Amino acid sequence: MGLLLTVTVGLVLADSAIVTLALPEMLQELDASVAQVAWVLISYNLVLGALAVPAALRRVRAHPRALAAIGIAVFAGASAWCAAAPTIEVLIAARCVQALGGAFALVGALELLVARMGERRGVAAWVTAGVVGTAAGPVAGGLLTEAISWQAIFIAQVPFAALAVPAALLVREPVPADGPADGPVEEPDVAHRPVVGHNVTLGLLSAALTAALFLLVLLLVEGWRHSPALAALTVSVIPVAALVARPLARWLQPPPDVEVAAGCLLVAGGLVGLALPPSADLIWTVAPQALIGLGLGLSVDQLTYRAMEGRRPRARHAAWTISSRHLGVVVGLAILTPVFTADLLDAEEPATEAIASLVIDAPLQPDDKIALARALGAELTGQRGQVPELSGAFASLDVAPEDRAAVDDLEGDLDDQLDRAVSLAFRDSYLVGAGLALAAMVTVGAGAVVRTARDRPRPADLGVAR
Amino acid sequence: MNAGVRIAALPAVALALVVGVAGVQVAAGGGDFRPLAPADACDDRPGTTSRAEGIAGLTEQLVLRGVDDAACTLGVSREALTLELAQQDEPTDAQVDALRDGLRTAVGELAEEDLLPPSSSLVDEALDGADINRFLAAGIRALPDSVIDDALPTEDVLTRAVDELDVRAILSDLDDADALRDEVEPAVMQAVRDELLDRLRNLV
Numbered sequence: 001m002g003l004l005l006t007v008t009v010g011l012v013l014a015d016s017a018i019v020t021l022a023l024p025e026m027l028q029e030l031d032a033s034v035a036q037v038a039w040v041l042i043s044y045n046l047v048l049g050a051l052a053v054p055a056a057l058r059r060v061r062a063h064p065r066a067l068a069a070i071g072i073a074v075f076a077g078a079s080a081w082c083a084a085a086p087t088i089e090v091l092i093a094a095r096c097v098q099a100l101g102g103a104f105a106l107v108g109a110l111e112l113l114v115a116r117m118g119e120r121r122g123v124a125a126w127v128t129a130g131v132v133g134t135a136a137g138p139v140a141g142g143l144l145t146e147a148i149s150w151q152a153i154f155i156a157q158v159p160f161a162a163l164a165v166p167a168a169l170l171v172r173e174p175v176p177a178d179g180p181a182d183g184p185v186e187e188p189d190v191a192h193r194p195v196v197g198h199n200v201t202l203g204l205l206s207a208a209l210t211a212a213l214f215l216l217v218l219l220l221v222e223g224w225r226h227s228p229a230l231a232a233l234t235v236s237v238i239p240v241a242a243l244v245a246r247p248l249a250r251w252l253q254p255p256p257d258v259e260v261a262a263g264c265l266l267v268a269g270g271l272v273g274l275a276l277p278p279s280a281d282l283i284w285t286v287a288p289q290a291l292i293g294l295g296l297g298l299s300v301d302q303l304t305y306r307a308m309e310g311r312r313p314r315a316r317h318a319a320w321t322i323s324s325r326h327l328g329v330v331v332g333l334a335i336l337t338p339v340f341t342a343d344l345l346d347a348e349e350p351a352t353e354a355i356a357s358l359v360i361d362a363p364l365q366p367d368d369k370i371a372l373a374r375a376l377g378a379e380l381t382g383q384r385g386q387v388p389e390l391s392g393a394f395a396s397l398d399v400a401p402e403d404r405a406a407v408d409d410l411e412g413d414l415d416d417q418l419d420r421a422v423s424l425a426f427r428d429s430y431l432v433g434a435g436l437a438l439a440a441m442v443t444v445g446a447g448a449v450v451r452t453a454r455d456r457p458r459p460a461d462l463g464v465a466r
Numbered sequence: 467m468n469a470g471v472r473i474a475a476l477p478a479v480a481l482a483l484v485v486g487v488a489g490v491q492v493a494a495g496g497g498d499f500r501p502l503a504p505a506d507a508c509d510d511r512p513g514t515t516s517r518a519e520g521i522a523g524l525t526e527q528l529v530l531r532g533v534d535d536a537a538c539t540l541g542v543s544r545e546a547l548t549l550e551l552a553q554q555d556e557p558t559d560a561q562v563d564a565l566r567d568g569l570r571t572a573v574g575e576l577a578e579e580d581l582l583p584p585s586s587s588l589v590d591e592a593l594d595g596a597d598i599n600r601f602l603a604a605g606i607r608a609l610p611d612s613v614i615d616d617a618l619p620t621e622d623v624l625t626r627a628v629d630e631l632d633v634r635a636i637l638s639d640l641d642d643a644d645a646l647r648d649e650v651e652p653a654v655m656q657a658v659r660d661e662l663l664d665r666l667r668n669l670v
Binding site for chain 1: 472473475476477479480481483484485487488490491492494495496497499500501502503504505517518522523525526530543544545546548549552
């Protein structure tokens with residue numbers, strides 16, 4: 001039961017980024033625009049971020065079994081609806097409903113996990129499931145898209161969620177000593193204020209991670225033209241590295257603020273590394289991703305724990321962390337998408353000029369150059385708005401056998417120029433993401449200063465007379 | 467582990483990792499992974515090794531040098547000018563003038579570098595594609611190459627051919643190799659004919 005609930009938490013949070021590698025296929029199959037497809041991501045994160053806190057209102061969280069069961073059932077139903085969506089508009093609507101169910105499922109599942117496993121282990125399971133889900137979402141989505149289809153991403157979630165509904169209903173709710181035997185959960189009637197600092201840091205860090213979790217897969221699939229499966233394998237470095245973070249933290253035993261700050265620094269450094277690839281070889285993304293995964297593992301769960309630690313109502317503070325993370329993703333997308341799309345448009349001119357230069361100087365017959373230029377022009381015009389695939393122009397070229405090697409070299413050189421142009425177009429977005437991670441690090445430092453000042457004993461407390 | 471080490475160890479490890487990864491990326495050329503920047507059209511460019519021979523090869527050399535010179539005059543790169551010309555419906559007067567001047571300059575440069583072929587080789591090829599009287603063509607062919615080469619300096623023939631060229635028509639046919647050939651070869655033939663007539667008039 002506990003495992004099913006934990007998996008459901010992971011699924012709900014994985015859904016934030018799970019469709020990233022499927023976006024190109026959705027774009028094509030649902031005949032949608034890039035902006036519409038972006039809303040498949042934005043809508044889910046926006047609704048989850050906006051509804052998490054209301055879902056944790058006192059009246060609602062008082063019945064965690066029903067709350068979790070209904071939430072998970074809605075999430076499962078909406079997942080099936082996503083898979084069956086015939087148009088992009090329907091898919092976006094289904095994603096909103098999915099997030100609505102997800103918000104209630106997350107809040108209810110936390111209460112049930114605590115009831116079943118105890119405060120410490122229940123919260124740990126809930127937080128860990130969230131981190132693993134967030135980091136592994138793009139990998140799972142990419143593999144399912146490549147192996148089956150984008151619809152499989154949603155269909156695969158239905159059985160887990162469907163099984164989690166009875167699992168939620170079977171958990172025995174904690175009963176207060178003086179309450180009725182089958183009465184609702186009642187926490188002590190205390191309402192702590194949300195921890196603004198940790199939640200702001202979480203939001204900024206989530207916005208920064210958007211660059212890694214969304215833009216990197218976009219670069220791999222759309223920019224460098226790798227298959228979703230290969231891209232999924234490549235980005236699996238992030239969740240693997242995130243798993244190394246805990247042992248590292250246990251070994252070095254840093255204070256919590258230092259651990260979070262170091263995590264932010266690693267995320268920023270990883271994003272800088274992604275902004276500076278020496279070539280389009282996937283190997284150059286591995287070390288930067290390892291830094292990001294390590295940073296994510298050190299910071300996100302630590303921040304989530306600390307935003308919830310000792311605070312009541314527990315569910316509401318957990319909801320604030322969900323809200324911060326997912327609204328952070330929305331803010332990240334809102335900041336990075338215009339930067340990246342504008343840079344991609346700006347990259348068109350230098351890329352075209354580089355292609356023109358190589359074709360002009362190619363060791364080919366003038367007639368072949370003219371024919372190739374005409375075919376390339378048609379490809380570039382026909383594929384405007386996306387990173388062009390030039391192989392069609394070369395396939396239509398009829399050259400003498402002795403010129404074939406030169407043509408093949410030229411095709412490789414032109415693809416290299418496209419890789420260069422696309423990588424450059426992503427650079428600013430990664431650097432903006434790194435800036436957001438550094439801003440998150442600054443908030444950690446500022447928060448520590450504020451806490452130190454607040455907690456410093458005042459002269460009156462020490463009994464010092466003025 | 468003492469408090470100082472606990473505070474400093476993880477940031478130190480994180481910083482070392484970040485500096486190490488970014489350093490390796492930059493050292494391997496990470497900062498320079500960007501599209502080929504077009505060369506300054508006013509700078510000397512190494513000559514293109516043309517795969518074509520005869521008039522086609524010469525035309526290619528002249529066009530490449532001519533476009534470079536025109537781009538320099540117009541203050542843009544060779545690639546930008548080529549793309550502009552390919553995408554525009556109608557070239558501007560400035561572009562046409564710059565191109566014609568560029569082609570003239572290119573003829574002069576090739577002559578200076580002694581890269582122009584003897585005019586007899588051009589005449590033979592031009593006669594093959596020209597629509598002129600069979601007897602006149604046969605008469606010209608009967609002339610020894612040395613006579614043609616002495617009578618028709620290639621630089622003069624080509625300069626005249628450039629003047630004869632309908633640059634606007636050529637630009638509108640940029641994507642059609644056959645149409646381009648139909649524009650260039652008659653212009654060369656006309657230049658040969660006019661140059662011959664001029665020489666005869668001077669002799670008389």
